[in-house]
Amino acid sequence: MRVANSLGEVLITARKLEAAKISGVVDIAPAFASVAVFFASSGELANSTARIQAVLGGRNPAGSGALTKGRVNEVPVCYEAEFGPDLEVVAQQSQLSPREIALRHADAAYQVRCVGFTPGFPFLSGLPKALATPRRAAPRLAVPPGSVAIGGAQTGIYPLSSPGGWNIIGRTPLRLFDAAREPAALFQAGDRVHFVAITGAEFARWGK
């Protein structure tokens, strides 16, 4: 179902649906302004439509005010040219130096609007307007894992090597997705993110 384009609305809707434990529901997935509900079979869907309406019309579950406060995650990022092949592109767009781009990108406060596209990919809101840069005309075939990138007014982190059209400005040594880990994805919708600039030497030493 579609809801307002607001993280709070999305998270509260998802939480209400989860708390209701509607029979036959196999998955509930929040996006930017919608929450998708998946059923195991259509018989259950038919019986549950009214139930969903009732749940959504009901009161917010306890603690939903705190939902959008989110966990705070510090994400180290190396903004050096080696890891940020598109810093120059963003520099031209913003009329800022690569160093100033790194400072402003790391200075802002971000929030995970949605996790999707590929496993563990966080779409972050909060990018300073000056840094907004249109997607590349031709996507790269393989973006290295950990790449921190700007796509339009959003910023995000590629968890896995994948094709991608966003402008890459740095890289984090953190592992955003690990299927063997619990939870597999480092971020969930609502999490807050701060980037912390690190040097190439610190990147190389990270986790060792």
Next chain:
Amino acid sequence: MGKITVLRSGPLATVQDLGRPQHRRAGIAPGGALDLHAARVANLLVGNPETSGLLEIALGPTRFRCDDERVVACCGAEIHAALGRPFRIQPNEELELTPPPKGCRAWLAISGGIEVPLVLGSRATDLRGCFGGREGRALRDGDELPLGQTANNLKFKGRIASWGAPAEWARTAARHPLLRVIHGSEWKNFAPATQAAFLHGSYTVTAQADRMGARLEGATLPRLSNAEMLSEAVVPGTIQVANDGLPILLLGDCQTIGGYPKIAHVITVDLPIAAQLRPNDRVCFRSVSMAEAHDLFVARETDFSFFRAGLHLRSG
């Protein structure tokens, strides 16, 4: 514990099962066999639970051998003469699967099931996420995969070949490539003439076709409003219209969210036909109501439960 050895892997053979339908919020595709129904049927034919690990074989040729006696069955494209019928293979007998004359994929179930470790609740290979199956990748020549125990009820020596699955389930590549669809949430963002062009024309599968989806070529489908959309959930069967006006048919490994308008969704019971499309195939769409889609699904599930009960009666 037995094992299966891959002698020739072919273009794309992977371990699959019924996938991971419960992890979309982490961006994980439901995945699993692109024809989940064929996987369930093939597994039942060899005495396995529906959820057992099995092989998905794209095109072939492919060659395997097991180190002990097994019952195997394949469904989907015709990679073997005994499609939809279980048969025995002897220890170290080489099983050769040939490229099908039509269609793209087949599912080979082996009694005991392929017992690679469960990752996030499934043995399915997630090729984009690089996990599940054999090290998250397509099978290679020389790979060995562990097999579980053949079910006790396969002691019915000599009787197994007397049953088979309905042709509609086992020979999906032979079915007419007509995909029934329900309207997508942006259906009304296309003019009536465009909707008609989509439903009455035919589309050709391009070379850009994989487990995530297939780009189609045919009448372009201009939308009425070019307003950028916020990404929202897409599912296997969703037909998105890209900015060039051409449709993309999503399959099991599709991304969890998408920002292109959704003109239609292929109904669940026709996803087995979609899984057989290969480049240059032509495909047509026909619109059905949501109620009809539900009825068709319920009818197939009812048939399937009779099929399952029938197999248990015969093998009990």
